[in-house]
Amino acid sequence: MQNFKIHRLDNGITVIGEVMPSVVSAAFSILVPLGAVSDDSEYQGSANILADMFNKGAGPWNTQELSERFEEYGVQRSNSSGVEVSAFSGAVLAENLGKALELYATVLLEPSLPAEELESVRQLALQDLRGLEDEPASKAMAALAELYYPEPFGRSSLGTEDGLQKVTADSLREYYETKFVADGTIIALAGNYDWDAMLELIQSLFGKWKGKSTRQEVAAFGDVDKTFHIEKDTSQVQIALATPSVCIDHPHYYTAKIAAGVLSGGMSGRLFIEVREKRGLVYRVSASHSAARDRAAMFASAGTTPENAEETLQVMLTELRKLSDGASDEELQRAKADIKSRLVMQSELSSSRVNGIVNDWFNLGRLRTLDEIKDGIDAVTSSDLSKYAEEYPISPISLVTLGSKPLSIPE
Numbered sequence: 001m002q003n004f005k006i007h008r009l010d011n012g013i014t015v016i017g018e019v020m021p022s023v024v025s026a027a028f029s030i031l032v033p034l035g036a037v038s039d040d041s042e043y044q045g046s047a048n049i050l051a052d053m054f055n056k057g058a059g060p061w062n063t064q065e066l067s068e069r070f071e072e073y074g075v076q077r078s079n080s081s082g083v084e085v086s087a088f089s090g091a092v093l094a095e096n097l098g099k100a101l102e103l104y105a106t107v108l109l110e111p112s113l114p115a116e117e118l119e120s121v122r123q124l125a126l127q128d129l130r131g132l133e134d135e136p137a138s139k140a141m142a143a144l145a146e147l148y149y150p151e152p153f154g155r156s157s158l159g160t161e162d163g164l165q166k167v168t169a170d171s172l173r174e175y176y177e178t179k180f181v182a183d184g185t186i187i188a189l190a191g192n193y194d195w196d197a198m199l200e201l202i203q204s205l206f207g208k209w210k211g212k213s214t215r216q217e218v219a220a221f222g223d224v225d226k227t228f229h230i231e232k233d234t235s236q237v238q239i240a241l242a243t244p245s246v247c248i249d250h251p252h253y254y255t256a257k258i259a260a261g262v263l264s265g266g267m268s269g270r271l272f273i274e275v276r277e278k279r280g281l282v283y284r285v286s287a288s289h290s291a292a293r294d295r296a297a298m299f300a301s302a303g304t305t306p307e308n309a310e311e312t313l314q315v316m317l318t319e320l321r322k323l324s325d326g327a328s329d330e331e332l333q334r335a336k337a338d339i340k341s342r343l344v345m346q347s348e349l350s351s352s353r354v355n356g357i358v359n360d361w362f363n364l365g366r367l368r369t370l371d372e373i374k375d376g377i378d379a380v381t382s383s384d385l386s387k388y389a390e391e392y393p394i395s396p397i398s399l400v401t402l403g404s405k406p407l408s409i410p411e
Contacts, residue, residue, distance in 0.1 A: 004357070004367050005195045011209055012183030015202055016357055016367065018190045020350060026097040026191030027350040029358045030088040030104060033184040033213045035081050036155040039175075043167050045125060045159020046175050047081040050113075052121045053172065054079055054088070057112035066107070073099045082157050084216075084292075085362065091351045094192040098201055105205035113176065115169035122164055129158045137284075137303055140230065140238040140402040147228050148242040148297060148398040150219035181211025188358035191350035218294045227399045229406035236283070237309040237403035242297040243320070243394045245289055248363045250296075254376040255388040256289045260298065261335030262327045262385070263287040263319060268334055270319045271300070279315065281308040287320070293363040298392075306404055314410050317394060324389035326382035336377050343373060 005017040039046045056063050070077055077090040077100075088108065092100045132139040146154035187202055189195075221244060246252045263271050264287040271285045285302040300320060304312045327335075346352035347370050360367050401407045 004369075005199075006367075007199055009182075009203060009207055011207060012212070013185045013187060013202075013206055013209070014361060015199055016186060016188045016361055017193075017195050017198065018353055018357055019193065019195060020191050020353065023192050023348075023350055024094055025091055025350045026094040026189065026193045027091040027354040028089065028097065028101060028104075028190075029186075029188045029354045030108065031186040031188070031358050031362060032086045032088070032108075032180060033084065033215065034086050034179050034181075035084045036157050036159070037084055037152040037216050038179050039152075039155070039159070039163065042163065043171055043175070044155060044163030045129075046163070046167055046172060047086055048125055048157060048159050049118070049121055049164065049167055050172060050176060050180070051079045051081040051086050052124065053113050053117065054107050054111050056114055056117040056121070059106040059110040061106075062112070063117070066103075069103055070100075073103070075100045075103065077104075080157075083153060083155065087358075089351070089354070097189070097191070097193050097198065101198070101201060101205060108180075109206070109209055111176070113169070113173055118167070118169050118172065122167065125159065125164050126161065129156075129161060129164065132158075136232065136234065136236065136238050136402050137240075137301065140240040140400050141299070141301060143228060143230060143402075144240040144242055144299070144398060144400040147226055147400055149295060150221060152216070153218055153295060181213050182206065182209035183211055184213040184215065185209075186358050186361050188354045188361070190354035190357065221295075223396055225396045225399070225409050227401075227406070227409060230400070230402040232402055232404070234403055235305070236303050237306050237401060237405075237407075238301070238303055239309065239313055239316070239407065240299070240301040240400045240402075241313075241316070242299050242398045243392070243396070245296040245298040245392055246291065246388070247296045248291040248293060250291075252384065252388045252391065253291060254373075255380050255384045256291070256296075256298065256392075257339060258327075258332065258335045258377070258380045259323050259385055259388060260287050260289040261338055262323070262331045263300070265335050265338050268331075270322070270331075271302075271316065274319055275302065275312060275315050279311070281312045281315065285312075285316070309401070309403070309405075309407055313399075313407055317397075317410060320394045321389075324386055324393075326386045328382070332380065332382060336380070339377055340374055343370065343377075
């Protein structure tokens with residue numbers, strides 16, 4: 001049994017720890033329940049801007065002084081906003097974990113949010129958003145998320161151009177004061193540290209933080225096919241599709257992960273072999289499984305030429321549907337080995353472990369041991385793949401195309 005520790009503070013913060021005595025580092029992640037779904041419709045992108053504004057001074061420090069404090073203790077840090085949460089993470093030598101948490105307490109609870117810095121942060125956010133125009137595959141996938149997921153869960157964490165432009169210093173301050181709350185926040189630690197000492201420190205640093213949160217429920221998914229086309233004068237056609245799949249707490253969760261591995265496990269994956277190697281239809285093709293507590297999808301995408309687009313889509317759908325036939329022992333073993341090798345490598349890094357445990361708690365409300373995950377992967381059989389495909393057939397389909405002409409979903 002892994003050395004997990006869990007404690008809930010009176011203000012609704014859950015503190016989770018995994019002690020790893022064999023490492024010399026420690027990592028932390030502070031997951032706050034505020035993301036794109038929290039943004040008012042008129043100000044989409046507020047969470048994105050706020051995550052960056054936390055770097056612009058806090059407590060007694062301006063931007064430069066704050067940066068120097070983190071550098072003094074060797075904190076490798078990152079702030080980011082997602083669909084449902086904002087994450088504030090860092091990795092340090094174990095001896096500096098307490099100092100890093102002290103700094104982040106000041107950053108998150110005493111941010112300056114200086115009005116004079118807002119425009120530069122806004123311009124960087126707009127630059128990232130506009131950068132999608134130079135990444136057609138990413139633009140197609142962003143449009144697919146919006147098409148597939150019920151509002152507001154299909155929103156881009158980057159926001160919208162109109163929403164980013166409308167954010168003001170006053171609206172951002174109000175957003176922070178009303179929605180950046182303790183309740184539902186998760187503080188996760190992993191590495192070589194003293195649990196009791198860190199828990200006492202976290203209580204003193206974050207115990208007085210207030211605010212209640214309400215987790216938004218995902219509306220029902222539709223049951224009809226949907227298509228959306230992005231007109232763009234380009235020599236390539238981007239194809240992106242999604243179909244319903246199992247959530248992270250479903251008994252077939254590991255089966256879905258193996259299914260994605262069978263489809264898209266590098267040069268041996270079915271999509272690569274059938275769409276690229278045998279037919280030479282695409283520049284790239286891949287599939288992936290994405291799952292949270294209450295929403296999931298099997299995604300597939302490809303980049304091809306206008307002449308090959310229809311055939312590419314047809315072959316992709318054929319391979320997805322052939323999962324109902326199961327998989328060979330060789331395919332299963334290859335997919336399992338790939339997933340487990342990545343799991344083992346990640347388990348050796350405190351930063352990867354902290355991300356794993358914080359995501360488990362947010363999506364499952366519990367922690368999975370590495371043995372549980374490996375056992376779940378190993379248990380998947382060819383029959384399980386067939387059962388999964390029967391329960392989640394490739395229907396309905398959400399399809400996004402980007403290029404000179406749209407595609408329709410084949411009968």
